[in-house]
Amino acid sequence: MTASLNDPTIKMGDLVTAHPELVMILPRMGIALGFGDRSVADVCHRHGVDPDFFLLMCNVYCFAQYAPGREQILSTDMTCLVPYLRNSHDYYVHRQLPHIEHHLHRIAEHLPERVGMVLRRFFEVYRAEVLAHFGHEDNTVFRHIEALQTGQSDTTYCMSDFVKSHGNLEEKLGDLVQIIFKYLPESATGDDTVDVVYDILQLSTDLNRHSLVEEKVMVPYVMHLERSVK
């Protein structure tokens, strides 16, 4: 049903041309642009990324319905998984959120003071939530995985805790878009409004795919590791 990318012999340039959204995730795997005519497998090897892992990430990122099977996950080299997830967090925190905040502050300058204050405040609270969410994953979840990958049995945390508590970061972004679309005074419209909506939608999709990687790849992989280390 779902189209999927599974041929490591095609040219990397062709792959990214067909799916330009992949340009977002290449840096997170340490893959630089300027591929020339090299194949996916070749480019991956040059940057120390397992081609199967690379294609797995591409599939989750391009096709929201994509669900890798257990066998596929267990046969893939997951060395790059945690670095990939950490790099994604860095990108959201250090690039995307400051971008959005910058635009929102400029929008707020054109609004009545109380409205501007409320908008900025909404975003501050949201950002604090995102930082807490990522902080927990960086310091607890990913360390747990790294410990398991080096053969240590780490008993203080387990993946079922993650499944129970993994929250949704897109909902409030959706609300922010609705507020900007429908409820800000007309005086607030301008380039910044368009830019910020574009950035928010982009971040929202990206966060959605990020959580799909965590739920469809990371969770089954780590649950298997937990069983085999015990």
Add this chain to the structure above:
Amino acid sequence: MKTRVLIIEPSEVIVEGLSSVLGEQTRFKVLPPLNDLAGLDERLVTSKPDVIVLNATLSASPQQLLADESIPVVALVYQYVEPLVLKRYDGVIDIRDSRGTIGETLMRVTQSFQPDNHKSGASYELSRRETDVLVQVARGLTNKEIADALNVSVHTVISHRKNIMHKTGIKSVAGLTVYAILNNLIDESALV
């Protein structure tokens, strides 16, 4: 679309009377009645009522009968019932009410439960009751607290919240708070 009414009432006389009163109004379709609560679960699935009219002596906590179904339950009253119990129902019909009043009560309750009544052309504007609920949500009250403050069932509060989300497109409490402040429904000092 006719409103499908399920009557749950032990007295055949009352069932006949109420069915006849509702039956002559074209906006209602009276479903085959039940004389007690046994078999209700199955009926919810098979006949999909839009509203249930339940003899208030049969249940002191009507919404617990429905599991996850979002269907209003109206109390049918012809003897004394604890006001506290009646409060848990979404509306009350007294058999001494006029035919007009009975019809109005059922329509009002049913409409307040429809999550997507904008499809029938109703506006995206929040109703007065929805605005009341929104203000309480924005102040950080729980559904239970809101129900007590506005003197309605928790179920009614949940249904209003669904309508509010549907109309505004805003899902989070923080987002609804911004909406309430932008529309001057609450003061920004309400932000903690």
